[in-house]
Amino acid sequence: MHRRHQLVHAVLAAGLTTVPPELAAEVDVEFGDFGGFLQEVQRRWHRAFDARLDEVLEQQPQDIHDALVRLWRDLALTMPAARLMLDANADHPALVEPAEQHRRLLHAATGVVLSPAPLTEPPEGRGKRCLWALLLRTSIT
Template sequence: MSWDRVHRRHRLVHAVLASGLTTVPFERAAEVDAEFGDFGGFLQEVQGRWYRAFNARLDALLEQPPQDLRDALVRLWRDLALTMPAARLMLDANADHPALVEADDQHRRLLHAATGVVLSPAPLATR
């Protein structure tokens, strides 16, 4: 992927999330479809950004694991939601979208494999 495309996608994700909506604003729909294929592709981009940020923080956390790892993971999730509120709002509002389900399930499995902790979406809800 070229730098131009990376920057274009970044600006577009930022603009859509800055709208505060949980869908793509009408005036951005054609641009999102052209860049990401459809709303599902856009959601996957937001989800990928979320999990990259989460995993970076997870790596730091696991360098010196706390005694209550489950609680620390929930706090990590919630703290990231405060850092990336528009992304979390978009992902939570569209959690049942088919484009998100597989990666969410995979991340839960990988998190369990890495930490031994099973986190369901319920304790992670930020609303």
């Protein structure tokens, strides 16, 4: 586990949307492939989001939508490299089903329904679809 943590940290510290070539062999050995690595980054994001979500729900905000947007933005500022990696690879097959499952769980916990509308381009023209739009395009049921 310690090696996996170090490797995720090293890859994300590079600030890229892929694994740096000098770490690719280690990532493949430790995570199986790039998809396995992405799933680990996604799990870490979801765990951090869910831990903060518990705090938000305990406060019983009147506007849950705004509270979730703030939560998402604050976490993205705390974990910018993870968010960049996930946003840039949002359509990777390894991320699609876990992201959908997390959206369903978020809906069950908060009543917020994430829109199936197409994802938007990220800021700064990175050219990949952006998961930010999932949270920003929500409605209350």
